[in-house]
Amino acid sequence: MQSVIGVSSHNPAGPLSLLARVPRLLKGAAVEGVISTKRAARIPAMRQKVFMVPMETAPAVLAATRNEAPYRSALRRAGINEEDYKNLRREVLLAAGFPKTVDEIHDALRSAPEDLAPVLNAMCSEGVLLRIKSPNIRSNDFTYAATKVWVGKEMKNIPQDQALAWLAGEYLTAFGPVTYEDFAWWAGVKPDDAANALDAQDPASLADGLMIHRRDERALDGTRPHLGRVSLLPKLDCYTMGYAPTGRARFIHSSLLPVGYDGVGNAQPLVLIEGEVHGTWSFRGAGDRITIAIQLYDAPGPRLQAALEDEANLVGGFLEASSVTIEQERVARPARKTAVKAPPRKALKRGSQKPARRKTVRRRSPSGSSPRRTRASGQRRTPRP
Secondary structure, three states: OHHHOOEEOOOOHHHHHHHHHOOOOOHHHHHHHHHHOOOEEEEEOHHHOEEEEEOOOHHHHHHHHOOOHHHHHHHHHOOOOHHHHHHHHHHHHHHOOOOEOHHHHHHHOOOOOOOOHHHHHHHHHHOOEEEOOOOOOOOOOOOEEEHHHHHOOOOOOOOHHHHHHHHHHHHHHHHOOEOHHHHHHHHOOOHHHHHHHHHOOOOEEOHHHOEEOHHHHHHHHOOOOOOOOEEEEOOOOOOOOOOOHHHHHHOOOHHHHHHHEOOOOOEOOEEEEOOEEEEEEEEEEEOOEEEEEEEEOOOOOHHHHHHHHHHHHHHHHHOOOOEEEEEEEEOOOOOOOOOOOOOOOOOOOOOOOOOOOOOOOOOOOOOOOOOOOOOOOOOOOOOOO
């Protein structure tokens, strides 16, 4: 989890993202284990979406991406003023001394609003309340607990600019090569703030406005295509959600973007073959029977077909199915428009400041980064704030 900073808290997307990177992962280790042992936390993070992140980095991630304005607006729309919120906040913290469902918290309050969600969301954005567990791997009905009681201490208060600079360094290592635009989109911060945070890391510049952490330059030179690798990436996977729309050409052709992403930019379940999107997938079923439907744009060879079936069975077993049925069909590839040579990508404008450039410009390895990427040994990560 730490190698990708965090995964979506949405079930079963988050656990399936971990499975795509750790094939031998057990369901309990992916969800109940890391949460129950307090090794991970669910917090509002990048783009104000809820992520599951390592507990040790949660304060820095929360501080770097904090934006309480949307949550305050939701409170006002619900008719909850500042004084009401303070009173409800105090009561919720008293009620949620150990993990409780929304209904249990609601019943414990003296004068609870009909919809408690805006209050709970606002408290989570402050870091004083945490989402804990759901009934099963496919449910998103989380229990809640006060951070101070569950963790044993409050979230560390870190200045946002300091935390964002740290997050930029982690992002460079997890997703590099990247652009200023990629980081601004992924983190959900203002372009100038994103650029300042990246510049603080003094990244190495590549071609076309791309940059990478200097400690990862040698590892980048050693990357190779992921031959024979097949991954069934879930909706909202951290890799497919790791770049701005203009930066996704490294793994998906532009003609497939309307299929790979919905209208608001959320990644759909995708079939990644040797580092490139070759189709989509979905699952349906209940209990111990699951059907995994796979739609491919090209017929895979015997070796890739076997890898695809192994991956589908792995996913089915992870979702607690004793019987997995695979439905596979070949679908027409969306028409590819005539390619128009685009000018080199430029970094975001930053007033009078210019992005750091090295005298020697090298081109990026064609393989890029993808799930299950390994990092060179002996590297030292940027210290957390």
